[in-house]
Amino acid sequence: MDKPTVLILGAGSTGAAAALHCARRGMDVLCVDRRSLDRAGATWVNNVPAWMFDAADLARPAPPELLGDPSPMHLLAGYGPERIVADDHDCLEVDMRRLAERLRREARRAGARLMGDVEVKEFDGEVLSTSAGDIQAHYYVDASGLGGAGLIDLPRPERTDICAAAQQVHEIIDRDRARRFFADQGVRYGDTLCYSGLDGGYSVVHLRAHGAGRLHILTGSIPARGHRAGPRVLADFIAEHRDWIGPKLYGGSSPIPLGRPADRLASGRVAAVGDAAMQVLSAHGSGVGAGLVAAKMLADSLAAGDGVHGYAVRWQRRYGGLFAAYDIFRRFSADLSTRDVAIMMRAGLLHPHLVSLSLRQVAPVPRRPIAPRARGLLEATHLGASLGKAVAKMARVAVLYRRYPADERRISAWADKVDELVSPGGD
Numbered sequence: 086m087d088k089p090t091v092l093i094l095g096a097g098s099t100g101a102a103a104a105l106h107c108a109r110r111g112m113d114v115l116c117v118d119r120r121s122l123d124r125a126g127a128t129w130v131n132n133v134p135a136w137m138f139d140a141a142d143l144a145r146p147a148p149p150e151l152l153g154d155p156s157p158m159h160l161l162a163g164y165g166p167e168r169i170v171a172d173d174h175d176c177l178e179v180d181m182r183r184l185a186e187r188l189r190r191e192a193r194r195a196g197a198r199l200m201g202d203v204e205v206k207e208f209d210g211e212v213l214s215t216s217a218g219d220i221q222a223h224y225y226v227d228a229s230g231l232g233g234a235g236l237i238d239l240p241r242p243e244r245t246d247i248c249a250a251a252q253q254v255h256e257i258i259d260r261d262r263a264r265r266f267f268a269d270q271g272v273r274y275g276d277t278l279c280y281s282g283l284d285g286g287y288s289v290v291h292l293r294a295h296g297a298g299r300l301h302i303l304t305g306s307i308p309a310r311g312h313r314a315g316p317r318v319l320a321d322f323i324a325e326h327r328d329w330i331g332p333k334l335y336g337g338s339s340p341i342p343l344g345r346p347a348d349r350l351a352s353g354r355v356a357a358v359g360d361a362a363m364q365v366l367s368a369h370g371s372g373v374g375a376g377l378v379a380a381k382m383l384a385d386s387l388a389a390g391d392g393v394h395g396y397a398v399r400w401q402r403r404y405g406g407l408f409a410a411y412d413i414f415r416r417f418s419a420d421l422s423t424r425d426v427a428i429m430m431r432a433g434l435l436h437p438h439l440v441s442l443s444l445r446q447v448a449p450v451p452r453r454p455i456a457p458r459a460r461g462l463l464e465a466t467h468l469g470a471s472l473g474k475a476v477a478k479m480a481r482v483a484v485l486y487r488r489y490p491a492d493e494r495r496i497s498a499w500a501d502k503v504d505e506l507v508s509p510g511g512d
């Protein structure tokens with residue numbers, strides 16, 4: 086095999102986007118995946134903010150890859166009745182199989198070589214051993230997701246920081262009953278209904294029906310905290326609603342790493358992108374947009390001659406603080422009960438604009454200072470105080486990331502400061 090300029094591990098959405106962007110910039114690219122290419126990456130439906138496609142210099146999805154435009158999301162505390170409706174976001178429902186396929190097709194057209202069924206086994210810093218033989222490259226890009234090749238020695242998330250998620254598309258066999266189900270919850274047919282906190286503070290059952298007679302259902306939870314895993318929650322929900330939910334058409338499940346982005350996104354001639362780099366907005370476990378944007382930034386950096394470290398510094402300074410801030414919120418909310426969430430909704434501490442901002446994956450800056458409503462003020466006092474601490478940490482962590490060191494030798498000291506700030510009690 087010729088020695089490629091860039092060898093990419095993983096042909097999911099992040100790896101395929103990296104292959105496309107590097108090839109477009111004239112680099113000789115080889116991208117390999119241990120699965121067959123048609124099965125590489127996510128095989129379910131994901132919500133991705135539209136602006137992230139623009140930031141990643143990719144065309145926004147169109148049907149049939151685009152399955153749904155942004156819809157109002159009714160976020161319920163448990164089964165309600167307390168709720169807020171977030172309708173000021175730009176999340177597109179995307180068929181991930183088709184998105185990754187589009188990126189791989191365009192990457193090939195731009196000159197990249199892609200190979201499926203090639204498993205990466207070992208890396209000694211110079212040569213990568215794979216099931217197809219040894220390969221050497223100028224740069225190595227680890228886009229192999231959580232539990233992938235691990236080319237950079239990054240700490241693995243604790244079990245309590247792993248969300249077990251599942252997403253499936255089912256046929257709706259009785260449209261009238263389906264309409265009644267959503268109407269009974271006070272949700273317009275076609276809007277998104279999201280029960281939160283049924284299986285611990287970090288858990289959702291997220292449902293959206295489509296006119297064509299399909300139901301999109303997403304579940305997630307943290308089983309290591311003693312809760313039902315996302316796939317179990319999904320199966321139980323379907324079993325309870327067999328009278329209107331029919332057979333599964335497609336979908337899948339996988340663990341999602343929750344935490345702040347990896348402190349080191351590059352080492353030597355290796356860069357990590359996407360889930361492999363923990364570039365996941367952990368407040369709701371979303372990593373597609375971040376991976377696409379990181380892929381573009383990496384290609385830009387390599388093309389500009391700034392190497393893998395140029396990418397690491399730019400990504401951390403531009404997005405690291407945002408992702409780390411949302412992780413502080415995730416830690417705050419993981420232990421909330423549905424009663425706590427209801428109290429926060431009543432008090433106005435959790436309100437539609439803030440939820441929309443988190444869905445958009447932009448800074449959680451309220452339009453005006455949050456003034457808890459009198460009705461909820463008393464019961465919210467203890468929550469307001471811990472939320473206040475979390476918000477103060479979120480602002481401070483964003484400042485730390487803007488100062489992400491350009492000098493690699495200073496990253497450990499910088500990471501210690503972040504650890505100190507985000508640790509419980511740290512401020």
Ligand SMILES: Cc1cc2nc3c(=O)[nH]c(=O)nc-3n(C[C@H](O)[C@H](O)[C@H](O)COP(=O)(O)OP(=O)(O)OC[C@H]3O[C@@H](n4cnc5c(N)ncnc54)[C@H](O)[C@@H]3O)c2cc1C
Binds near residue numbers: 131204230
């Ligand atoms: C049920 C569910 C719902 C989700 N919903 C959303 C959502 O709504 N919005 C959102 O933004 N995100 C969502 N996510 C997260 C999102 O799916 C991931 O962040 C995204 O798919 C990560 O893409 P990636 O390309 O970085 O990694 P992956 O999709 O994990 O791709 C990694 C690829 O690397 C390959 N690989 C692994 N190891 C090796 C090896 N040793 N050698 C060769 N190849 C290897 C794998 O086969 C795989 O194809 C969801 C996740 C789940 C599980």
